[in-house]
């Protein structure tokens with residue numbers, strides 16, 4: 010039994026094929042993992058199904074009937090809906106308004122939505138998607154905003170729900186809750202296409218998987234029929250050497266080595282941050298990151314991590330205490346100077362804070378370094394050098410693009426993240442502030458980033474790794490500080506790393522000293 | 523390697539040119555239907571529009587004279603656009619510049635050319651820059667929308683022109699409100715005397731080249747582009763975006779002011795009410811057709827100048843209203859924007 014079949018799908022962008030004869034089948038009541046490396050064509054395939062892109066050739070059958078979808082409107086009419094990798098929402102609207110936006114409504118002029126509200130509330134209850142419909146969207150954390158998108162799709166009525174990397178911005182707890190909701194949905198008759206790069210999610214929630222590579226099918230597997238190794242191999246690709254990988258084999262050399270000495274490259278002395286309206290965002294942070302150290306900051310999203318990064322970059326001056334970068338108070342220098350001299354930065358929200366979608370790859374790669382050598386003499390930009398090193402970075406960091414001149418907005422989500430990585434690591438700055446640096450990356454790329462962190466360590470550079478991925482922190486860090494409500498509740502050295510203890514601290518339970 | 527890059531660039535150049543050509547063809551075809559319905563001879567109308575500029579020396583020089591203010595007005599729009607800001611105050615800046623130039627040109631009319639001409643031009647540029655600084659500062663300080671303030675400042679400029687052109691400097695002999703002429707030392711030198719072509723065209727082309735250089739080669743230009751591409755990311759990476767906004771508006775104002783100064787020093791030699799003509803709207807159309815690309819602006823500005831000169835000839839000889847050409851221009855814009863939407867999928 011097949012509910013949806015896509016056959017021989019081809020799509021090229023400016024002559025470069027993104028999909029080359031792809032087949033895809035969806036069964037009723039299944040969660041189907043759509044997997045593949047960054048730039049493999051997952052989003053493109055689903056965008057075609059949702060009517061955002063037009064395929065060059067191929068056929069789509071729904072319930073064995075050939076259908077043609079030329080706009081999202083058609084897809085929604087066929088009860089197909091999609092939650093995007095980078096979704097668009099109106100921050101100043103309420104949850105309810107965002108859900109109703111674009112829906113055909115009888116009462117759209119009077120704005121009396123009582124009935125619709127009841128309908129939505131019923132859906133919420135059925136699938137366990139609790140959100141306050143009256144809340145303003147801009148105030149909500151990422152996980153909740155994601156739920157809003159799912160709710161919106163459900164409200165419009167779906168049979169096929171496409172989720173493009175829905176878990177990248179979710180905490181582990183939120184992921185668990187989402188999976189419960191997804192299970193409810195397939196029980197009620199939905200079929201779900203689920204795009205992810207996380208092995209654990211694939212193994213725990215997907216009934217079948219389809220793997221794409223470079224725009225072609227690699228394999229389709231059913232859980233239970235194929236051994237787990239085959240799933241893993243399908244996800245990471247043929248080339249990756251699992252034995253040598255940091256991710257699968259851990260770090261070989263003894264990491265219990267004493268903390269590196271030397272003067273701290275980052276030092277916080279009772280640093281605090283209070284907003285103009287009196288909210289205490291950060292409280293009395295004191296720690297240091299030494300040369301050759303990877304210092305991790307663990308915590309549930311929204312506990313002050315972004316503010317901490319902004320403090321170190323001089324984007325917000327501390328309202329209490331001091332922050333020293335390479336021994337100098339951050340307030341002595343502008344952000345531009347810090348970025349030009351001592352700090353590299355990977356922001357959490359790549360699309361909003363780190364990327365210029367309308368500018369080309371080369372322009373994106375020098376953002377923050379545009380005033381420094383070798384890219385410029387302070388006045389003029391040396392584009393020849395910029396393009397040459399952009400070319401190098403594209404090769405070294407495996408950015409899948411037509412070249413340094415390509416518009417950034419054309420890149421796939423993971424390749425945008427690779428641009429963030431390339432920009433930050435290529436600076437070889439004494440201090441790196443990396444916030445969720447592997448978000449949206451495929452497994453081999455993640456592994457590559459980990460090796461880059463270790464390279465920095467070996468070269469005696471300091472890294473502040475802020476991450477919501479505890480496994481990543483446990484793997485890489487020399488010490489981990491746990492942040493909760495703007496406070497560091499504890500700092501653990503590597504030999505004291507213990508998942509349970511860190512988890513406790515992350516939920517605000519302070520250990521007795 | 524080089525051959526490959528050359529090939530890809532020539533292909534992408536063609537790729538960008540084709541939608542433009544199609545848009546132009548489509549809009550001519552669409553407007554042609556109107557012209558035919560109105561009972562006029564379409565072919566003659568179009569040959570007049572397209573070839574008047576190239577048939578006679580006079581036609582060509584008329585075109586160049588139109589080209590100068592159109593080019594500068596378009597740049598006054600595209601410079602802030604690069605940073606994501608909309609300057610709809612080009613005509614106010616032109617008039618402010620014209621007032622500044624005229625004031626200096628009359629007040630110091632006895633000075634020799636070596637002194638007076640630079641003063642006249644500089645006064646126009648400074649006055650225009652001031653007209654850009656006001657909305658820039660209001661945006662910087664209070665976050666007031668620049669579209670609103672630049673438009674409103676146009677009206678302030680209209681009143682100022684009225685005040686100056688009917689005040690003590692008024693030319694009593696003229697029926698229309700205008701001032702007396704500025705000192706001869708403030709006239710731009712002539713490149714050709716008959717038909718008359720002043721040196722303003724050289725200044726305009728140099729400015730266009732400088733703007734292109736500024737936005738594509740300099741660090742400040744890069745920061746302007748980054749700000750326009752994503753102000754939040756630009757700010758996170760240390761670019762002073764609000765300073766970018768204000769400086770782009772000041773530079774735009776200066777360029778707009780220069781267009782006024784060149785009109786005074788090169789063409790009119792005085793301040794005349796209504797001298798802003800419809801340069802603002804045409805400048806916007808040029809900037810929008812160019813999609814903010816400063817390299818494309820001069821070429822499109824020239825093309826629009828050809829249409830404009832052709833349009834007046836068409837009205838004179840065929841009695842077809844000039845507005846027809848305005849429709850063609852607007853249609854080109856619509857089709858260019860449409861081709862963008864189509865191509866994106």
Ligand SMILES: Nc1ncnc2c1ncn2[C@@H]1O[C@H](COP(=O)(O)OP(=O)(O)OP(=O)(O)O)[C@@H](O)[C@H]1O
Pocket residue numbers: 022023027045046047048049050051052053054094409410418419420421422423424449
């Ligand atoms: N609008 C576009 N214009 C040009 N190229 C595009 C466009 N959209 C996608 N591509 C290219 O198509 C390829 C596939 O992209 P797609 O977004 O489908 O990848 P993906 O599998 O979703 O990857 P990721 O895991 O990184 O999100 C990429 O090489 C990308 O650069």
Ligand SMILES: [Mg+2]
Pocket residue numbers: 051052053094173421422423
């Ligand atoms: Mg994708």
